Amino acid sequence: MILSIASGKGGTGKTLIAANIAISVGGNIQLLDCDVEEPNLHLLLHPKVVSEETVYSMVPSVNEELCDHCGRCSSFCSYKALFVTPMKILVFPELCHGCGGCILACPKKAINEGKRIVGVLKRGYKNSIELIYGELKIRERMTTLLIREVKKHISRDEKDVIIDAPPGASCPMVEAVRGSDFCILVTEPTPFGLYDLRIAIQVLRSMDIPFGVVINRAGIGDEKVYDYCRENEIPILLEIPYQRRIAELYSMSIPFSLKIPEWREKFKVLLDEARRLIGK
Amino acid sequence: MKQITILSGKGGAGKTTLTAAFTILAERIVVADCDVDAPNLHMLLHPEVIEKQEFRGSMIARIDNTKCRRCGLCREKCRFDAISEDFKVDPFSCEGCGVCTLVCPVNAISLDERIAGYVYLSKIKSGFMVHAMLNPGEANSGKLVAIVRQNAVMLAERENIDIILIDGPPGIGCPAISSVVDVDIGLIITEPTISGFHDLKRVLLLLKHFDIPSLVCINMYDINYNNTDKIVEFCRENDIEVIGRIPFNPEVTKAMIDGKTIVEYSPESDAAKEIERIWGRILSILV
Secondary structure (H helix, E strand, O other): OEEEEEOOOOOOOHHHHHHHHHHHHOOOEEEEEOOOOOOOHHHHHOOEEEEEEEEEEEEEEEOOOOOOOOOHHHHHOOOOOEEEOOOOEEEOHHHOOOOOHHHHHOOOOOEEEEEEEEEEEEEEEEOOEEEEEEEEOOOOOOHHHHHHHHHOOOOOOOOEEEEEOOOOOOHHHHHHHOOOOEEEEEEOOOHHHHHHHHHHHHHHHHOOOOEEEEEEEEOOOOOHHHHHHHHOOOOEEEEEEOOHHHHHHHHOOOOHHHHOOHHHHHHHHHHHHHHHHOOO | OEEEEEEOOOOOOOHHHHHHHHHHHOOOEEEEEOOOOOOOOHHHHOOEEEEEEEEEEEEEEEEOOOOOOOOOHHHHHOOOOOEOOOOOEOOOOOOOOOHHHHHOOOOOEEEEEEEEEEEEEEEEOOEEEEEEEEOOOOOOHHHHHHHHHHHHHHHHHHHOOOEEEEEOOOOOOHHHHHHHOOOOEEEEEEOOOHHHHHHHHHHHHHHHHOOOOEEEEEEOHHHOHHHHHHHHHHHHHOOOEEEEEEOOOOHHHHHHHOOOOHHHHOOOOHHHHHHHHHHHHHHHHHO
């Protein structure tokens, strides 16, 4: 099963739940940290990193000797990454999405495929838990490209795969959850939590991904998230109460099921429940 | 005119809580909610919308099935895997680059505009607010952030307002970059957790890259004194001002449930007092 963990609102506990599930199951599980802008899962798992690779995006590399400044590349480019003057051609790599259209549009074959670094991809292990995560290069905008690279490493074996998605409800979140069999939406019982949960639900519905909700920091707010889930027949799979002990452990990057072992059974049940809901 | 962006790297650190409180404390301000895919600021500031604009994001490819000969060139050349085996365009993958229109030998593919969200210009008690709503699942939030900010500048100029306060998105990618370029100060709100500290360092690098002076504020500093000390020490070593330390206070969540900012709901609370002090300090830095 490919299980993604997402939320509209940031800081609701996606990473914490991903880490706790993996630890509770114990092994033979793969974790993908797709929050490549701010990956945190490795901070909770302390994996031994075994490999590291640089991820590139295609950018145009112009051969000025062949270029006659006709401007077809810049008029084609949807992202304004090329600017052509009668004498010179300028490339703005940070605007380039790497579609390769300029190469195809150029009648003089003056544009070749260059590359720029988008980030790094790391693979590591904590016992038999495999963790793959991306780290977006500072000032880089191509978040989704790096997420796609991380997801290319999804295990082909029969093991469970858990995807830690970035917050929000736009393209990076979509890229992270697409193709998953089930999605756990993590929220907190507050007005912000509910508002952003509803946005995330709209995304999952439009993508036909089945989902359930985990309520973190239960007890800090009001009942409206519960009412909403009940009225819309959305399963609440688990509640994690707001407890100082859990918050303190989190602040030290310690997944609480390591120190409060009774929780391991609950996280195993959470995974089983997701499996049951999709009939796997 | 001065612009200040509140950022955090890590989500849920308190950006919106702080932005809303500053907005209430300000005499006259334009506030911009640049967390366009999960905006929450309106829930505390209750803006009265005076203008709504359509946001046209990227284009999307459309295949005319009557012309398509299923040669597969579009599938081969698309670098975003946006065309399925049965020649349907996946709206979530299509980046609107137009490569498919270029390679199609029978001109069966065209690009359509898509309405990707809305921008709102609104009135609030202390001035104006610009906010937006990206349609769920859409791309191009960076472009929408840029439009929100252009509108904020336009309003500030028209209404003669000196300060634009920007509630930024989490992360350090496209929308975060769009919300910090050319601002006067980046205020990073963090929490004393190892993850919060890790994410803070990445945002600081981003601000440094764009030559934007940074300030750091530690929220819920009392949940882990040890980590708070580490953050303070790190900031001292890097010559970054720690502008404030806000204590954990359950009143902040109660205020949110009541649809209010902490400075309205519980003005005498330790958290509200500290936020008021921080705002005073920001004003003295800005002028």
